[in-house]
Amino acid sequence: MSDSQKFPVAAHALAYLAHQGATTPERAVSSAELAASMPTNPVVVRRVTAMLARAGLIDTRAGAGGGAWLKQAPADISLEQVLRAVEGCTHLGVPPPGVAGCPVGERIPAAVMAAITAADRAAAARLSTITVADLLSADPQKL
Amino acid sequence: MSDSQKFPVAAHALAYLAHQGATTPERAVSSAELAASMPTNPVVVRRVTAMLARAGLIDTRAGAGGGAWLKQAPADISLEQVLRAVEGCTHLGVPPPGVAGCPVGERIPAAVMAAITAADRAAAARLSTITVADLLSADPQKL
DNA sequence: AAAACCGTAACAGTTACGATTACATATGGT
DNA sequence: ACCATATGTAATCGTAACTGTTACGGTTTT
Numbered sequence: 001m002s003d004s005q006k007f008p009v010a011a012h013a014l015a016y017l018a019h020q021g022a023t024t025p026e027r028a029v030s031s032a033e034l035a036a037s038m039p040t041n042p043v044v045v046r047r048v049t050a051m052l053a054r055a056g057l058i059d060t061r062a063g064a065g066g067g068a069w070l071k072q073a074p075a076d077i078s079l080e081q082v083l084r085a086v087e088g089c090t091h092l093g094v095p096p097p098g099v100a101g102c103p104v105g106e107r108i109p110a111a112v113m114a115a116i117t118a119a120d121r122a123a124a125a126r127l128s129t130i131t132v133a134d135l136l137s138a139d140p141q142k143l
Numbered sequence: 144m145s146d147s148q149k150f151p152v153a154a155h156a157l158a159y160l161a162h163q164g165a166t167t168p169e170r171a172v173s174s175a176e177l178a179a180s181m182p183t184n185p186v187v188v189r190r191v192t193a194m195l196a197r198a199g200l201i202d203t204r205a206g207a208g209g210g211a212w213l214k215q216a217p218a219d220i221s222l223e224q225v226l227r228a229v230e231g232c233t234h235l236g237v238p239p240p241g242v243a244g245c246p247v248g249e250r251i252p253a254a255v256m257a258a259i260t261a262a263d264r265a266a267a268a269r270l271s272t273i274t275v276a277d278l279l280s281a282d283p284q285k286l
Numbered sequence: 287a288a289a290a291c292c293g294t295a296a297c298a299g300t301t302a303c304g305a306t307t308a309c310a311t312a313t314g315g316t
Numbered sequence: 317a318c319c320a321t322a323t324g325t326a327a328t329c330g331t332a333a334c335t336g337t338t339a340c341g342g343t344t345t346t
Contacts, residue, residue: 043294
């Protein structure tokens with residue numbers, strides 16, 4: 001895949017919402033405000049928040065005074081959920097298909113893929129131990 | 144960064160060398176043969192093998208009968224070494240810089256970066272438990 | 287009605303990658 | 317010596333993906 005910034009943008013947005021105490025429709029934060037804090041474009045933010053909303057992590061509302069707010073407590077949102085929500089993966093790449101008929105090359109890709117998957121799972125497991133609330137804790141190095 | 148295939152290519156190449164018993168200059172495998180087993184282009188393979196050689200994992204020799212061979216036993220080469228050799232990382236992206244002067248947005252990027260680094264380290268730690276020899280074991284799912 | 291806001295489509299510009307060609311250099315066989 | 321075989325690296329091309337941006341339809345508040 002690619003060099004997507006979706007995960008960092010999502011994490012930043014959620015941390016911002018948490019810090020602003022945006023937990024109800026009344027306290028919704030607009031994509032323009034979120035974008036201004038990155039900074040990036042409001043559309044980029046909305047592309048991500050739409051995914052977070054589909055994953056049930058936040059809710060959004062259109063119209064004046066609308067925006068996004070957290071649907072769960074910051075301490076209950078793990079970064080692994082965030083990663084899944086934005087369809088990110090830690091991809092170390094995809095193994096070449098190998099050559100059919102070659103007994104050597106045929107088995108290797110599956111093994112390489114298994115290794116990559118194992119690494120991805122380890123990264124996801126680590127992210128599952130970090131919450132949005134942790135992103136606001138005093139010492140980020142303690143993660 | 145990007146969707147580089149360097150790591151899978153490197154892992155495949157090392158596994159192929161191990162399977163062929165290429166451990167001495169006399170048993171060197173050419174980039175053309177390695178490329179044919181992926182399949183990919185020989186130049187792509189050489190770009191990777193050159194990095195592996197710089198990392199001390201393999202050795203290469205130009206000229207007729209030349210190619211690449213393992214410098215270490217397959218069981219002694221961890222995939223974490225391979226990942227470092229090809230300068231790969233699990234990049235989940237890079238946090239947006241944040242807005243200077245904004246007390247909220249200023250601290251978040253460092254925290255997000257710390258989380259990404261933690262995930263990268265977890266993936267690397269997992270890869271350090273898998274060796275090239277493991278890629279040739281009977282059951283890749285056992286990784 | 288007007289203004290604010292989301293979701294999404296469409297487009298341009300950038301970036302990174304893989305594949306390929308080309309070439310200088312090195313090695314071994316005849 | 318000569319030549320075929322290799323590596324390493326530079327240069328180029330086409331492609332894929334992403335960000336940033338504009339635009340627009342629908343929704344909600346004032």
